[in-house]
Amino acid sequence: MLNKELLKGLYVLTDATLTPDEIMLEQVERVLKSGVRVIQYRDKYTSSEEAEKQCIRLQALCDVYEAIFIIDDRLDIAYRIHADGLHVGEDDVSYEEARALLGDDKIIGVSCYGDIERAKKYANLGADYVAFGSFFPSPTKPHAKIVDPEILKQAKEQLSVPICAIGGITEETIELLSCYDIAMYSLISAVYKDDAIEENLERLHAKI
Numbered sequence: 114m115l116n117k118e119l120l121k122g123l124y125v126l127t128d129a130t131l132t133p134d135e136i137m138l139e140q141v142e143r144v145l146k147s148g149v150r151v152i153q154y155r156d157k158y159t160s161s162e163e164a165e166k167q168c169i170r171l172q173a174l175c176d177v178y179e180a181i182f183i184i185d186d187r188l189d190i191a192y193r194i195h196a197d198g199l200h201v202g203e204d205d206v207s208y209e210e211a212r213a214l215l216g217d218d219k220i221i222g223v224s225c226y227g228d229i230e231r232a233k234k235y236a237n238l239g240a241d242y243v244a245f246g247s248f249f250p251s252p253t254k255p256h257a258k259i260v261d262p263e264i265l266k267q268a269k270e271q272l273s274v275p276i277c278a279i280g281g282i283t284e285e286t287i288e289l290l291s292c293y294d295i296a297m298y299s300l301i302s303a304v305y306k307d308d309a310i311e312e313n314l315e316r317l318h319a320k321i
């Protein structure tokens with residue numbers, strides 16, 4: 114049975130550039146050994162066949178650490194490999210379709226950008242978390258629209274599901290969000306910007 118209580122703290126995503134397949138498993142295991150318990154595979158380019166093989170490896174690794182493994186966008190792979198969960202955005206498969214296929218026990222997160230009404234809609238439909246952002250310029254997603262962090266205050270007041278922030282979150286910017294007392298902070302480059310993964314995570318953990 115999935116432990117949805119683990120939906121808290123740092124939520125670390127993979128990246129086609131910063132975590133290439135040949136070193137991804139080793140990097141993710143270092144992240145898990147540092148105490149992170151929510152991992153996401155996010156890759157827009159790899160073929161479905163190769164992505165599925167990598168997701169099988171990542172799910173097995175997360176199982177060893179009793180961590181949650183979520184796949185971005187790719188409902189077919191999440192279903193076929195019985196992944197812990199899926200993350201969907203506005204241009205992806207619908208939340209409703211994903212929930213119908215994956216069932217109630219799996220975790221489904223929804224991107225809500227700067228839209229509190231979208232978050233309320235999907236939280237009411239049963240989304241297990243909602244993600245807002247980007248709050249700061251993101252090296253990984255430079256064209257993402259910047260969102261006012263005040264939406265996190267509204268979300269805390271109006272939503273009862275775990276709230277997640279994403280976009281340009283670093284050891285400097287995370288301090289600007291910690292006052293909102295949200296459940297999860299999603300990040301990529303602040304962790305994998307260099308090979309000092311453990312030190313990067315230690316500094317980030319100290320800020321939340």
Ligand SMILES: Cc1ncc(COP(=O)(O)OP(=O)(O)O)c(N)n1
Binds near residue numbers: 200
């Ligand atoms: C936790 C979390 N939040 C946001 C995203 C963004 O996903 P992405 O597929 O890059 O963009 P959208 O499809 O949501 O517009 C994510 N992967 N994880």
Ligand SMILES: Cc1nc(C(=O)O)sc1CCOP(=O)(O)O
Binds near residue numbers: 226279
């Ligand atoms: C995957 C993603 N989604 C975003 C959104 O705004 O929806 S920003 C983003 C990239 C996050 O990477 P970094 O921590 O390197 O900024």
Ligand SMILES: [Mg+2]
Binds near residue numbers: 185200201202203205
């Ligand atoms: Mg998406």
